[in-house]
Amino acid sequence: MELAALPGVGPKVYRCLVEAFGGAREALAAGPDRWRALRIFAAAASEGGRAEPKGRRRGAPAGRRTGEELLGVAEELGWTVLTWGEEGYPPLLLHTPEPPPVLYLRGSMVRDDWRAIAVVGTRRASAYGRYQAERLAGELAAEGLTVVSGLARGIDETAHRGALEAGGRTLAVLGCGPDRVYPPENAPLAEEIAESGAVLTEFPPGTPPLPGNFLWRNRVIAGLALGTVVVEAGERSGALNTAFHANDAGREVFAVPGEVGRPGSAGCHLLLRLGATLLEHGGQVKESLAHLLVPGLSFGPVWRRGPIAAADWRSTEAGEEGGEEGGALAGKLRHALREAPARVEELASRAGFPVSAVAAQLVLWELEGKVRGYADGRVALVPR
Amino acid sequence: MLARVRSASLVGVEAVPVGVEVDVSPGLPCFDIVGLPGAAVRESRDRVRAAVRNAGLPFPLQRVTVNLAPAGLKKEGALFDLPIALALLAAAGVIPAAALEGRLVAGELSLDGAVRPVRGIVAVALLARAEGAALVLPEANLEEGEVVEGLTLEPVATLSGAVELVRGRREASGQRRARPGPGARNGGEEADLAEVAGQAAGKRALEIAAAGGHSLLLIGPPGAGKTMLARRLPSLLPPLDREEALTVTRIHSVAGMLPPGTGLLTARPFRAPHHSISLAGLLGGGAGACPGELSLAHGGVLFLDEFTEFPPHVREALRQPLEEGKLVLCRAAVRVTLPARALLVLACNPCPCGYAGDDRVACGCRPDEVARYRRRFSGPLLDRIDLAVRLNRLSAAELMEAGKGEGSALVRDRVERARARQASRLAGEEGRTNACLRPEELRRWVTLAPATRRLLERAVDHYRLSARGYYRTLRVARTIADLAGEEGVRPEHAAEALEYRVERVMGRW
Ligand SMILES: Nc1ncnc2c1ncn2[C@@H]1O[C@H](COP(=O)(O)OP(=O)(O)O)[C@@H](O)[C@H]1O
Ligand SMILES: [Mg+2]
Ligand SMILES: [Zn+2]
Numbered sequence: 001m002e003l004a005a006l007p008g009v010g011p012k013v014y015r016c017l018v019e020a021f022g023g024a025r026e027a028l029a030a031g032p033d034r035w036r037a038l039r040i041f042a043a044a045a046s047e048g049g050r051a052e053p054k055g056r057r058r059g060a061p062a063g064r065r066t067g068e069e070l071l072g073v074a075e076e077l078g079w080t081v082l083t084w085g086e087e088g089y090p091p092l093l094l095h096t097p098e099p100p101p102v103l104y105l106r107g108s109m110v111r112d113d114w115r116a117i118a119v120v121g122t123r124r125a126s127a128y129g130r131y132q133a134e135r136l137a138g139e140l141a142a143e144g145l146t147v148v149s150g151l152a153r154g155i156d157e158t159a160h161r162g163a164l165e166a167g168g169r170t171l172a173v174l175g176c177g178p179d180r181v182y183p184p185e186n187a188p189l190a191e192e193i194a195e196s197g198a199v200l201t202e203f204p205p206g207t208p209p210l211p212g213n214f215l216w217r218n219r220v221i222a223g224l225a226l227g228t229v230v231v232e233a234g235e236r237s238g239a240l241n242t243a244f245h246a247n248d249a250g251r252e253v254f255a256v257p258g259e260v261g262r263p264g265s266a267g268c269h270l271l272l273r274l275g276a277t278l279l280e281h282g283g284q285v286k287e288s289l290a291h292l293l294v295p296g297l298s299f300g301p302v303w304r305r306g307p308i309a310a311a312d313w314r315s316t317e318a319g320e321e322g323g324e325e326g327g328a329l330a331g332k333l334r335h336a337l338r339e340a341p342a343r344v345e346e347l348a349s350r351a352g353f354p355v356s357a358v359a360a361q362l363v364l365w366e367l368e369g370k371v372r373g374y375a376d377g378r379v380a381l382v383p384r
Numbered sequence: 385m386l387a388r389v390r391s392a393s394l395v396g397v398e399a400v401p402v403g404v405e406v407d408v409s410p411g412l413p414c415f416d417i418v419g420l421p422g423a424a425v426r427e428s429r430d431r432v433r434a435a436v437r438n439a440g441l442p443f444p445l446q447r448v449t450v451n452l453a454p455a456g457l458k459k460e461g462a463l464f465d466l467p468i469a470l471a472l473l474a475a476a477g478v479i480p481a482a483a484l485e486g487r488l489v490a491g492e493l494s495l496d497g498a499v500r501p502v503r504g505i506v507a508v509a510l511l512a513r514a515e516g517a518a519l520v521l522p523e524a525n526l527e528e529g530e531v532v533e534g535l536t537l538e539p540v541a542t543l544s545g546a547v548e549l550v551r552g553r554r555e556a557s558g559q560r561r562a563r564p565g566p567g568a569r570n571g572g573e574e575a576d577l578a579e580v581a582g583q584a585a586g587k588r589a590l591e592i593a594a595a596g597g598h599s600l601l602l603i604g605p606p607g608a609g610k611t612m613l614a615r616r617l618p619s620l621l622p623p624l625d626r627e628e629a630l631t632v633t634r635i636h637s638v639a640g641m642l643p644p645g646t647g648l649l650t651a652r653p654f655r656a657p658h659h660s661i662s663l664a665g666l667l668g669g670g671a672g673a674c675p676g677e678l679s680l681a682h683g684g685v686l687f688l689d690e691f692t693e694f695p696p697h698v699r700e701a702l703r704q705p706l707e708e709g710k711l712v713l714c715r716a717a718v719r720v721t722l723p724a725r726a727l728l729v730l731a732c733n734p735c736p737c738g739y740a741g742d743d744r745v746a747c748g749c750r751p752d753e754v755a756r757y758r759r760r761f762s763g764p765l766l767d768r769i770d771l772a773v774r775l776n777r778l779s780a781a782e783l784m785e786a787g788k789g790e791g792s793a794l795v796r797d798r799v800e801r802a803r804a805r806q807a808s809r810l811a812g813e814e815g816r817t818n819a820c821l822r823p824e825e826l827r828r829w830v831t832l833a834p835a836t837r838r839l840l841e842r843a844v845d846h847y848r849l850s851a852r853g854y855y856r857t858l859r860v861a862r863t864i865a866d867l868a869g870e871e872g873v874r875p876e877h878a879a880e881a882l883e884y885r886v887e888r889v890m891g892r893w
Binding site for chain 2: 275287288290291343344345348349354355356357359360361362363364366367373376377
């Protein structure tokens with residue numbers, strides 16, 4: 001936590017450090033000198049975690065705070081903390097290109113929250129846009145899906161309300177620290193959301209709501225959901241940014257058409273031209289995601305990146321019987337799987353073993369619950 | 385005056401003896417054929433009359449009656465033209481009747497007196513050999529006749545040539561032309577496994593299918609190489625032995641599928657009927673029970689591309705014959721058995737648009753469309769499939785790797801060794817492979833180490849294997865162990881067999 005809150009330490013750097021040192025605590029203990037030796041991240045190492053951060057997380061309070069301090073502040077505010085690899089960390093989010101190392105959470109997330117759809121759009125919403133957002137969010141909620149949005153004015157707030165009114169669950173992702181709500185007038189709405197769902201942020205306490213933060217936060221909105229619905233958006237709007245994050249994470253993008261010629265329609269129409277799915281009513285979301293929303297599947301099947309935490313494998317690896325003939329194959333194959341989930345041919349070529357042996361090993365592991373196959377044929381490690 | 389000559393009628397892939405008797409007697413000139421002639425045989429009258437006249441031979445202006453015996457058998461085909469013409473000329477005293485003895489005659493006539501090739505010569509030659517007769521046959525069918533060893537062949541090109549032959553003016557051509565060289569390799573020279581880039585899992589499934597005679601399902605988007613792989617399956621099978629080659633050639637000969645000048649077929653057939661094929665076209669039909677695609681695939685591979693498009697009744701009809709390796713047709717009074725032991729390969733797209741699960745092209749199907757499509761998979765045929773594998777489209781870079789992998793010959797070597805192991809186990813039951821092991825045989829031949837047993841128990845639970853699915857897994861595991869050269873089935877053999885279950889592949893996309 002402390003590590004993640006350091007300026008200049010984003011998800012990528014965090015991942016490198018954790019993998020290199022075997023855990024966040026170990027990475028912190030190692031200190032900037034040893035980090036520098038890794039040569040992966042210029043900023044954090046050279047600044048030793050002190051100087052002005054560059055890039056996205058501008059505005060974070062300078063100065064280093066320990067994990068205990070951060071946790072203390074958060075708990076005082078009534079928030080809890082989830083870190084990478086921890087039980088309860090949203091699994092869908094874990095399988096995005098850059099999942100946040102730390103999530104501050106107010107309210108509660110439930111197991112079924114992976115059945116989520118993001119509903120986003122412009123802050124300058126028209127009456128039509130608001131109507132559609134509220135209606136769609138309500139329909140999605142009624143279908144048992146969790147509605148994710150960003151608590152912004154306009155479409156976002158309407159979507160949250162629509163879901164709440166339909167008696168459904170909704171998650172709000174903030175672009176600032178847990179110690180404030182932006183825009184301020186939505187504080188009561190945030191309270192209401194936290195009662196039945198959750199308010200989340202990746203930013204440490206004290207982070208102000210700067211524009212860059214919202215854009216960066218959009219990947220979390222997209223990452224929490226199986227698909228993103230854009231209701232009304234200008235041609236250069238944050239909602240489009242969310243849609244592109246969704247696409248990068250291999251998630252479905254839906255767009256609601258508007259009136260031709262109105263600026264609020266341009267973004268959605270652009271998405272439609274790029275191949276987004278046209279959405280008229282909530283049921284269509286469920287239809288096009290039917291392959292994911294099946295009983296038994298615990299979360300989304302399309303993995304662009306592998307599970308991250310290096311600790312994932314520690315337990316199973318230790319329990320693995322070595323020595324026998326399968327040992328070499330098992331080791332190589334595990335290594336190949338850790339790189340990223342893949343199909344059997346790809347894994348065989350990564351591991352340098354024939355596909356027959358790899359297929360057999362994967363089935364053995366599947367029966368032992370160590371790996372899991374996805375609908376697209378890729379196989380992944382089951383994170384521990 | 386009466387004259388007789390022997391000929392043959394085709395029933396399924398057999399030739400049965402038919403006696404052609406012609407009586408020429410005084411009376412009003414007429415020309416009758418009796419003895420249950422089929423339509424083509426009735427038309428024979430006109431061809432024979434024209435051919436005899438155009439060959440410059442006298443046609444008797446008397447009462448001509450042709451009888452085809454036995455009367456109870458329906459006769460089909462144009463091969464009676466020549467025997468009728470010769471017997472008629474003998475009855476009219478143009479040629480000596482004794483000259484027709486010891487000969488079996490088959491051939492079609494054209495109006496100008498030329499002798500045209502007929503189908504089924506291999507079967508007819510086998511009959512002639514069994515009857516100890518020389519075979520007078522169309523010259524265009526000579527190579528086909530030569531497939532059968534140990535009989536005298538007398539090829540004729542025209543009716544007058546045939547007349548000269550039986551008058552003894554021409555040397556009976558016992559001499560043979562050079563045999564056509566040994567036929568093409570299985571699958572043809574151009575179809576080698578090495579040309580398929582990547583698709584390691586697909587190639588492995590192909591190898592297992594070839595080794596154990598297992599039926600195979602290839603599922604994947606268009607252009608993934610389903611057809612390409614399926615076409616290479618024959619090249620992984622051991623070559624046909626002489627007996628099998630004769631059967632395959634006979635079937636093609638009866639179906640009229642041997643191109644002129646073709647001798648013994650030595651390559652395993654690959655048949656890929658289109659889904660618009662009729663039931664008769666697939667199974668065989670007509671009064672003579674002419675073999676269909678299924679029998680033409682005997683000894684080789686029957687490939688049903690886009691098999692979901694085949695109507696359900698067609699798929700259903702294939703089921704039993706494929707299981708038994710033969711096909712029984714009931715035609716009028718006779719039951720005809722046709723050979724039908726073929727390796728079944730099915731291919732299909734994963735969804736109506738074809739791109740479900742593809743990495744680059746998004747599937748454009750609505751979920752209900754996909755669901756409806758997938759419902760078509762179930763039922764007939766698919767429940768006979770032992771192995772299934774998903775193929776994915778390769779990238780351009782991966783396609784460049786073509787030609788670098790193992791060639792067919794290497795794989796065929798392993799297949800042959802695996803088949804030898806099976807043959808020693810199933811001694812005496814020729815042609816059977818692991819794919820047709822019965823449950824009691826499985827108990828006997830598939831010895832499971834304790835670890836394998838534990839693995840299978842867990843799999844039955846975890847994958848909810850049915851009894852049928854369990855036996856299927858055992859059969860495939862037996863083949864995988866045979867490929868590995870092991871008598872005991874090890875856990876990894878069983879595990880690999882589980883990987884190729886149809887249900888597993890179907891659950892993926
Ligand atoms: N693995 C492969 N290696 C080499 N060429 C391939 C491969 N897969 C596909 N091709 C090329 O693509 C063409 C189409 O493949 P085809 O077997 O007809 O696909 P499908 O039957 O799956 O639609 C082939 O003729 C071949 O030229
Ligand atoms: Mg094809
Ligand atoms: Zn499709």
